[in-house]
Amino acid sequence: MTLSGEIIREFNKAYKKARVSGEPEPTAMILATSDGKGLVTSRTVLLKALDEDGFVFFTNTQSLKGRQMRECPRASATFLWKASGCQVQLVGTVQQVSDEAADAYFSTRDRGSQIGAWASHQSQPLDSRETLLQRVKELEQRYEGVEVPRPPHWTGFVLSPETVEFWTQREFRLHDRFLWSQQDGQWTRQRLNP
Ligand SMILES: Cc1cc2nc3c(=O)[nH]c(=O)nc-3n(C[C@H](O)[C@H](O)[C@H](O)COP(=O)(O)O)c2cc1C
Incomplete structure (x- = not known):
């Protein structure tokens, strides 16, 4: 089921609050x-x-997480926004985005990161940093003067939540928790004990 506008608005509001509160990496989520x-x-x-x-x-499909998402297309992600005293938890299914969407995002990345996506055999053993830097050098030569194409093993995934929980810090550990879940094709919001 798709997310409701209300959940997206609640997330965007909490994200904005985190950003203005000085959260250094508000888009970071533990997956x-x-x-x-x-x-x-x-x-x-x-x-x-x-x-x-x-x-x-976005990530490498040959990484540990990439392999796991192939084996089991379910995931959970948690945003911790310490500066604004908020946490958001998602639980749901994961699916690759379209090649067009992945190409579109890849084209916005800086060239160094595009080369890096080819150079890194993410999650595989690496004998030395020099080996990685040598690969970068070779790739820079290979793509000199031309656009760097998106590696076929580098793409996006969309986590489609079945539940979304918003947690807000309150006094005496009496925090607010609101759990969005799906019932009979509708999103419903329920308060939970802290
Ligand atoms: C702040 C931060 C942001 C990161 N963002 C990404 C990302 O968007 N995609 C990604 O593949 N790895 C990202 N990484 C690296 C991952 O945490 C991880 O080391 C890497 O994806 C390999 O994970 P795996 O071996 O479990 O697949 C990030 C790490 C940090 C600390």
């Missing part, structure tokens, strides 16, 4: 993925877009 057999891993990724389909981030 948890699983192999579906009980192994769960997590790491930080950056939110790059949000619309009614969900929360979009």
